Amino acid sequence: EAQVTQNPRYLITVTGKKLTVTCSQNMNHEYMSWYRQDPGLGLRQIYYSMNVEVTDKGDVPEGYKVSRKEKRNFPLILESPSPNQTSLYFCASSLSTRDYEQYFGPGTRLTVT
């Protein structure tokens, strides 16, 4: 089944404890992206990647890191999480930059205390 998977789905952590949210797609998509969703603010892009080893900042990159060493994986790293990073996170992918349909993962709900 073609899909985007994220792990974990739920995470409660403490301030400053490094964490990684994994994202994987099995569709051989070139383009991948991370978003956060907060009430009243819609979906905001954190980072995106147009292909392996190519990443760029989105609208709200502060406090986050990403890497794209393989085509299928695009992990989101929070080196020192803070409470203002409590949010719902979505990973998405599309076939290429010329393909407008993004496929979204199920989301990761992160709480930082």
Place this chain on the structure above:
Amino acid sequence: LAKTTQPISMDSYEGQEVNITCSHNNIATNDYITWYQQFPSQGPRFIIQGYKTKVTNEVASLFIPADRKSSTLSLPRVSLSDTAVYYCLPWNAGNMLTFGGGTRLMVKP
């Protein structure tokens, strides 16, 4: 970066046609316009995309005027299951993307 403006919420009744308009005044020449649907606790789902004029698929139509500063998503004969949040997103994957706040559609029996 194209900024979008949509109504915060809309109400409708089953069987009616619903039109949701999105304003994107500074859309770039290379941007396509995409629309997504999101149910609670799920990721957004792609509905339709277009560049100009009218596009229709099995679930919706998209109307884009010649100046492309707005677009209208049309949902024919909505049902209760169409209750969701709808987002427009100017798509240019070479640049950062920002969804607007979305329109919360409530379909009533």
